[in-house]
Amino acid sequence: LVERILLVLPFAAMAYAPARIGVHGDLTEAAQLIALQIGWVAVLGLAVAATWTLGIRRLVRVPA
Numbered sequence: 001l002v003e004r005i006l007l008v009l010p011f012a013a014m015a016y017a018p019a020r021i022g023v024h025g026d027l028t029e030a031a032q033l034i035a036l037q038i039g040w041v042a043v044l045g046l047a048v049a050a051t052w053t054l055g056i057r058r059l060v061r062v063p064a
Contacts, residue, residue, distance in 0.1 A: 010040040 017033040
């Protein structure tokens with residue numbers, strides 16, 4: 001159970017996916033790993049955008 005959880009975290013997608021794609025010639029596994037990476041880019045991109053928006057709102061407070 002813990003191994004499955006660790007395999008879908010972004011660290012595994014960054015560190016092991018490129019090597020697994022290069023070593024294994026399986027296109028379906030490569031597509032799954034690339035989809036996992038794209039998914040994490042989207043999730044973390046949304047988190048960064050939300051954090052940026054909240055930070056800008058706090059920084060730019062113009063008194064009315």
